Amino acid sequence: MPELAYVNGKISSIEMAMVPVEDRGYQFGDAVYEVIVSYSGRLFALEEHLERLEGSMCELDFPPISRETVRHSIQDLFKQADLPRAALYLQISRGVGPRNHAFPETRKLQVVMTVRKVDEKPAMLRREGTAAITLKDFRWGRCDIKTVQLLANVLAKQKATESGVDDAIFVAEDEVVREATSSNVFIVADGVVITHPLTQNILPGITRAVVIDLCKDVNLALEERFYYLKDLYSADEVFMTGTITEVLPLVKIDGQIIGDGKVGPVSKQLYGALHEKINNS
Ligand code: PDD
Numbered sequence: 001m002p003e004l005a006y007v008n009g010k011i012s013s014i015e016m017a018m019v020p021v022e023d024r025g026y027q028f029g030d031a032v033y034e035v036i037v038s039y040s041g042r043l044f045a046l047e048e049h050l051e052r053l054e055g056s057m058c059e060l061d062f063p064p065i066s067r068e069t070v071r072h073s074i075q076d077l078f079k080q081a082d083l084p085r086a087a088l089y090l091q092i093s094r095g096v097g098p099r100n101h102a103f104p105e106t107r108k109l110q111v112v113m114t115v116r117k118v119d120e121k122p123a124m125l126r127r128e129g130t131a132a133i134t135l136k137d138f139r140w141g142r143c144d145i146k147t148v149q150l151l152a153n154v155l156a157k158q159k160a161t162e163s164g165v166d167d168a169i170f171v172a173e174d175e176v177v178r179e180a181t182s183s184n185v186f187i188v189a190d191g192v193v194i195t196h197p198l199t200q201n202i203l204p205g206i207t208r209a210v211v212i213d214l215c216k217d218v219n220l221a222l223e224e225r226f227y228y229l230k231d232l233y234s235a236d237e238v239f240m241t242g243t244i245t246e247v248l249p250l251v252k253i254d255g256q257i258i259g260d261g262k263v264g265p266v267s268k269q270l271y272g273a274l275h276e277k278i279n280n281s
Pocket of ligand 1: 208
């Protein structure tokens with residue numbers, strides 16, 4: 001059950017996989033990506049990830065690539081790795097060429113993948129909830145495009161780590177709560193589940209969309225609207241969603257206890273509903 005890499009059709013061990021130094025993803029962050037996980041040997045929400053990938057590429061004027069080709073490459077690599085619980089990372093850059101900010105003449109995209117075992121969140125975090133800090137959102141204005149330009153997210157996550165917490169939540173100048181470094185954020189207030197609407201300031205998370213649908217299925221009131229730092233602190237529950245994160249409760253933010261400091265019923269219900277959906281998909 002090997003962990004494998006793929007570079008433009010060539011499959012090898014991850015250690016042996018190489019990309020050219022003039023790859024635009026490497027030099028300019030001129031690349032898009034997706035992270036897709038499997039449960040019991042099946043990739044979850046593959047079509048949704050392919051759809052978002054196409055959207056990211058289209059927004060950045062990348063030459064088109066057939067969905068069929070990408071799907072086939074993903075499935076083939078995943079099959080060869082034969083890891084039942086895998087995290088597949090896919091990155092497509094605008095290609096390779098002499099360093100020049102303007103788009104290159106070549107329209108040959110560079111497709112890279114790795115497939116590894118999922119780095120699972122510790123069970124204790126899921127049982128007891130976790131902590132985060134908030135930070136001013138200092139990212140660029142197109143966080144809806146899933147690009148590899150993640151330096152702000154990297155610095156924020158490092159700040160969280162150094163502060164002894166699990167994650168950092170970006171908050172806008174006007175105190176609107178955006179999202180965490182690799183997850184969307186939801187709050188529960190007076191029985192209503194609230195999350196930031198889809199704008200250019202957050203990633204349209206696949207898990208976010210699944211959780212919104214699940215709220216409808218289990219009759220939880222759901223609002224996609226702006227909410228503020230004060231709403232985050234005073235919420236009954238706060239949780240993050242993401243492909244690796246799944247539904248992860250936050251019980252302490254900026255040192256302040258959220259609700260009663262324990263994982264709340266809505267977070268538990270949605271985590272259970274998500275796994276039910278995964279098992280039935
Ligand atoms: N991150 N917001 C940001 C900034 C993200 O990077 C991610 C995903 C999400 C959640 O999206 P989804 O539910 O589609 O995974 C929200 C991936 C997993 C990563 O960078 O590793």
